[in-house]
Amino acid sequence: MKELNTKYEHKKIEAGKYQQWLDAGYFKAGIHPDRIPFTLVIPPPNVTGALHLGHALDNTLEDMVCRYKRLRGYDVLWVPGMDHAGIATQAKVDALLKEQGISRFDIGREAFLEHAWAWKHEYAQRIREQWAKLGLSVDYTRERFTLDEGLNEAVRKVFVDLYNEGLIYQGERIINWDVQAKTALSNIEVIHKEIEGSFYYFRYPVVGEDRQLLVATTRPETMFGDVCVVVNPNDERYQDLIGKYVINPANDQPLVVIADEYVELGFGTGAMKCTPAHDPNDFALAEKHHLDKILCMHPDGTMNEICGKYEGMDRFACREALVEDIKAKGLCEKIEKHVHPVGHSERTDTIIEPYLSKQWFVKMKPLAQDVLDHQADPKSKIDFFPSRFEHIFAQWLENIEDWCISRQLWWGHRIPAWYHKQTGEIYVGMDEPKDIENYIQDEDVLDTWFSSALWPFTTLGWPEKTADYQRYYPTDTMVTGYDIIFFWVARMAFQARHFTKDRPFKEVLIHGLIRDEKGRKMSKSLGNGVDPLDVIDKYGVDALRFFITTNSTPGQDMRYIEEKVEAAWNFLNKIFNAARFVLINLPKDFKPLPISNLKLAKADKWILYRFNEMLANITPNLDKYEFALAGNAVKQFVWDEFCSWYIDLSKATLYGKDEEAKAVTCSVLYTLLKDIVKILHPYVPFITEEIWSCLPETDGACCISSWPVSYPDTSKKEADQMDRMISLITTLREIKVDYNLKPGSALSGYVSDENDRMIPFDHEETLILERMSKLSLLSNKPQGEPIVRVILGGFIVIPADELVDLKQERAKLNEQKEALEKELKRSEAMLNNQSFLSKAPEAKIAEEKEKAETYKQQYALVLEQIEKLG
RNA sequence: GGACGAUUAGCUCAGUUGGGAGAGCACUUGCUUGACGUGCAGGGGGUCACAGGUUCGAGUCCUGUAUCGUCCACCA
Numbered sequence: 001m002k003e004l005n006t007k008y009e010h011k012k013i014e015a016g017k018y019q020q021w022l023d024a025g026y027f028k029a030g031i032h033p034d035r036i037p038f039t040l041v042i043p044p045p046n047v048t049g050a051l052h053l054g055h056a057l058d059n060t061l062e063d064m065v066c067r068y069k070r071l072r073g074y075d076v077l078w079v080p081g082m083d084h085a086g087i088a089t090q091a092k093v094d095a096l097l098k099e100q101g102i103s104r105f106d107i108g109r110e111a112f113l114e115h116a117w118a119w120k121h122e123y124a125q126r127i128r129e130q131w132a133k134l135g136l137s138v139d140y141t142r143e144r145f146t147l148d149e150g151l152n153e154a155v156r157k158v159f160v161d162l163y164n165e166g167l168i169y170q171g172e173r174i175i176n177w178d179v180q181a182k183t184a185l186s187n188i189e190v191i192h193k194e195i196e197g198s199f200y201y202f203r204y205p206v207v208g209e210d211r212q213l214l215v216a217t218t219r220p221e222t223m224f225g226d227v228c229v230v231v232n233p234n235d236e237r238y239q240d241l242i243g244k245y246v247i248n249p250a251n252d253q254p255l256v257v258i259a260d261e262y263v264e265l266g267f268g269t270g271a272m273k274c275t276p277a278h279d280p281n282d283f284a285l286a287e288k289h290h291l292d293k294i295l296c297m298h299p300d301g302t303m304n305e306i307c308g309k310y311e312g313m314d315r316f317a318c319r320e321a322l323v324e325d326i327k328a329k330g331l332c333e334k335i336e337k338h339v340h341p342v343g344h345s346e347r348t349d350t351i352i353e354p355y356l357s358k359q360w361f362v363k364m365k366p367l368a369q370d371v372l373d374h375q376a377d378p379k380s381k382i383d384f385f386p387s388r389f390e391h392i393f394a395q396w397l398e399n400i401e402d403w404c405i406s407r408q409l410w411w412g413h414r415i416p417a418w419y420h421k422q423t424g425e426i427y428v429g430m431d432e433p434k435d436i437e438n439y440i441q442d443e444d445v446l447d448t449w450f451s452s453a454l455w456p457f458t459t460l461g462w463p464e465k466t467a468d469y470q471r472y473y474p475t476d477t478m479v480t481g482y483d484i485i486f487f488w489v490a491r492m493a494f495q496a497r498h499f500t501k502d503r504p505f506k507e508v509l510i511h512g513l514i515r516d517e518k519g520r521k522m523s524k525s526l527g528n529g530v531d532p533l534d535v536i537d538k539y540g541v542d543a544l545r546f547f548i549t550t551n552s553t554p555g556q557d558m559r560y561i562e563e564k565v566e567a568a569w570n571f572l573n574k575i576f577n578a579a580r581f582v583l584i585n586l587p588k589d590f591k592p593l594p595i596s597n598l599k600l601a602k603a604d605k606w607i608l609y610r611f612n613e614m615l616a617n618i619t620p621n622l623d624k625y626e627f628a629l630a631g632n633a634v635k636q637f638v639w640d641e642f643c644s645w646y647i648d649l650s651k652a653t654l655y656g657k658d659e660e661a662k663a664v665t666c667s668v669l670y671t672l673l674k675d676i677v678k679i680l681h682p683y684v685p686f687i688t689e690e691i692w693s694c695l696p697e698t699d700g701a702c703c704i705s706s707w708p709v710s711y712p713d714t715s716k717k718e719a720d721q722m723d724r725m726i727s728l729i730t731t732l733r734e735i736k737v738d739y740n741l742k743p744g745s746a747l748s749g750y751v752s753d754e755n756d757r758m759i760p761f762d763h764e765e766t767l768i769l770e771r772m773s774k775l776s777l778l779s780n781k782p783q784g785e786p787i788v789r790v791i792l793g794g795f796i797v798i799p800a801d802e803l804v805d806l807k808q809e810r811a812k813l814n815e816q817k818e819a820l821e822k823e824l825k826r827s828e829a830m831l832n833n834q835s836f837l838s839k840a841p842e843a844k845i846a847e848e849k850e851k852a853e854t855y856k857q858q859y860a861l862v863l864e865q866i867e868k869l870g
Numbered sequence: 871g872g873a874c875g876a877u878u879a880g881c882u883c884a885g886u887u888g889g890g891a892g893a894g895c896a897c898u899u900g901c902u903u904g905a906c907g908u909g910c911a912g913g914g915g916g917u918c919a920c921a922g923g924u925u926c927g928a929g930u931c932c933u934g935u936a937u938c939g940u941c942c943a944c945c946a
Binding site for chain 1: 873874875876881882883884885886889890892893894895896899900901903904905906908909910911912913925926927939940941942943944945946
């Protein structure tokens with residue numbers, strides 16, 4: 001048993017504790033095969049750098065769940081791991097090499113990957129150090145990486161199976177091309193931003209005629225890829241032009257005018273240029289009308305060889321130059337300002353080029369439908385907290401398009417497809433073809449999310465039917481931000497459904513973003529990021545965790561406010577000192593007595609009753625991830641009831657002479673402290689473990705102890721008696737403030753019930769009154785002007801002639817009178833309402849009647865007193 | 871163009887099946903009370919955005935409006 005420090009110093013308390021937990025193997029799953037398993041996988045952080053506050057939020061909530069479930073007696077498995085994060089990591093390694101003057105193309109694929117792995121090892125270690133700082137109770141014996149061998153095998157199997165089922169295909173389509181990263185992206189990696197661009201109106205001379213056709217575009221540089229001009233077949237203006245040729249002002253080439261209903265009658269000029277290789281709609285038109293698809297750019301966004309003098313120019317430089325040239329030719333009618341959404345790369349923020357390219361796709365409709373079908377079944381659906389995200393999730397799946405999964409990168413899972421050197425035939429398989437010398441492998445890798453989507457089951461050993469997979473899958477809870485529902489949650493859902501015939505997790509807790517104190521997103525460019533390590537250094541991780549868990553609401557964004565972390569620290573300091581108080585007052589040879597065998601005093605019964613109330617309140621809230629509601633209820637109990645009242649009340653016996661009473665108080669203090677520490681453990685694991693280790697008669701660690709149960713034999717009636725005492729003590733304090741008496745000054749007086757009968761106090765209560773208020777009870781009603789105040793269940797009379805300020809007393813009584821009148825009016829209105837009496841629940845009516853009764857008595861008393869004062 | 875969220879004390883936010891408006895910080899008065907001044911005791915401060923409706927009863931449910939924010943959406 002350790003000795004508790006005299007001061008709360010978070011650094012001292014947190015030091016070494018995590019390693020002790022790990023050394024003892026407390027977070028290793030499977031130690032208790034008899035227990036019900038509870039599984040959670042960590043959303044694998046990218047190995048691109050340090051963890052930020054967003055990770056702290058996510059991971060703290062997960063650790064909360066795990067530690068709570070562990071205390072509830074589950075065999076908890078929390079699988080840790082990291083994500084290779086293809087584009088992001090490759091960009092970082094590229095940048096690092098660039099600093100050394102190296103291009104990845106100089107050193108080649110293999111050498112580059114060596115650098116990438118070295119990077120991964122370095123950052124994985126940093127991430128683990130941060131997990132340790134946060135106190136995450138993960139099982140390191142099961143740590144995985146999205147690019148490790150086992151996962152690679154699973155990824156290949158998934159690819160090959162989907163390919164064989166016709167759910168993965170290769171196709172030449174318009175994809176979102178990132179000209180900076182020089183890779184394809186999926187639709188959700190494109191961020192649409194409203195950009196002020198221009199609408200250019202150009203005149204296209206009609207071949208052989210002396211007239212011009214007006215065509216508008218927002219992207220003149222793609223005119224080199226135009227193959228025709230399209231008009232609506234019902235557009236009367238252009239009937240005679242259909243089938244004729246016009247001259248493209250960009251390159252003076254003839255373009256045929258075709259008709260298609262796709263062109264909207266009222267929009268623009270009614271004539272649309274068609275660029276099949278640079279626009280998805282134009283591509284669809286080209287397929288329909290068997291038109292050519294002409295690329296006019298290189299993969300890096302510069303113009304290609306078909307663009308004549310513009311070859312090699314950046315696409316936007318080309319746009320400007322071309323417009324100038326067309327103006328010079330006199331073919332530019334006008335340029336209008338035009339605000340429209342423009343796709344940007346999520347990673348590089350460059351403007352996406354819709355680009356014709358051969359890529360691999362997942363056919364999404366059937367896979368998504370499978371998930372949607374199960375979402376309609378309460379037994380196999382994934383439950384979202386809060387539930388509104390289920391609609392967002394379902395809506396996205398309903399409108400899903402095929403997923404472009406190939407990426408032109410090196411860092412990732414290589415696509416298991418090989419092309420025959422002579423025939424070009426495609427071979428897709430788990431392993432390379434036997435006559436590999438005749439094949440070359442596809443150069444591309446898979447979208448990072450393709451492997452992340454398998455995370456809940458591949459980490460448990462799938463496709464092997466391992467013991468872990470059988471015991472721990474499907475997982476129970478996933479904790480993640482609303483920003484990756486589409487990227488990740490939806491994809492896990494369909495891959496799990498398809499390959500494991502199950503949901504990947506039963507419940508999803510969705511949290512929001514953590515923002516800066518002004519509500520802005522934290523970002524590098526704004527420089528408003530907060531490093532969790534700095535916060536931990538200043539306030540300790542427990543304070544950070546308590547701030548996070550008690551200031552966030554499921555699904556809702558939160559702001560980082562340092563004052564609130566400080567407030568959390570203050571609470572921890574409070575707990576620490578409460579623990580000190582208890583420990584200081586326990587006798588050296590203390591042995592806790594079972595509460596149920598004790599002759600409890602009123603104060604004991606009161607606090608135990610309150611504890612039961614609190615426990616009954618928080619448990620269901622914790623079960624539905626309402627950590628803030630539960631946490632604040634615990635805080636309120638600990639601070640306002642345990643510390644402010646019970647500890648103070650306990651001093652009456654602790655500092656008294658009754659050894660038997662003292663022993664009872666000690667046991668109650670000890671037992672309650674122990675329970676409080678357990679309840680708070682998921683929130684603040686370090687300080688609670690510290691206090692636990694200083695408590696006598698505890699074995700093991702707090703983190704593997706058990707969730708408290710409620711105390712037997714507590715009653716509301718007895719709790720109410722203590723509430724009368726509390727009301728009395730509070731009133732006495734008010735009187736002292738009213739009369740400018742020192743808090744420690746002595747008073748004498750008596751308490752009467754509504755009928756003016758003196759209420760007797762037992763020994764315990766007398767001691768408490770003396771201790772808390774320096775009130776000595778009178779046995780006879782004295783003469784003279786008294787101060788009279790209404791309290792719960794009666795009134796207190798303080799005879800104090802020389803003190804009494806009649807004016808003040810009248811004012812006070814009138815205040816009370818008015819308040820009571822208001823309450824009575826409200827109460828009577830309710831009780832005189834026949835509808836209320838006939839429709840409201842009985843318990844509510846009884847409650848109101850009881851209240852009304854109390855008010856009436858108190859009101860009568862106040863009136864009587866006012867009359868006495870005259 | 872759709873969908874969703876927010877609007878409650880000076881600030882940041884809770885408020886779980888509808889039943890007398892809460893917290894933290896800030897403000898204010900008093901206090902070396904044998905755990906804690908990082909504290910203790912007392913106090914002030916809100917027409918719950920607005921307008922209707924349902925209900926015996928609405929911060930809470932319904933409809934609409936306003937403001938802010940987010941996501942989704944190929945109109946050249």
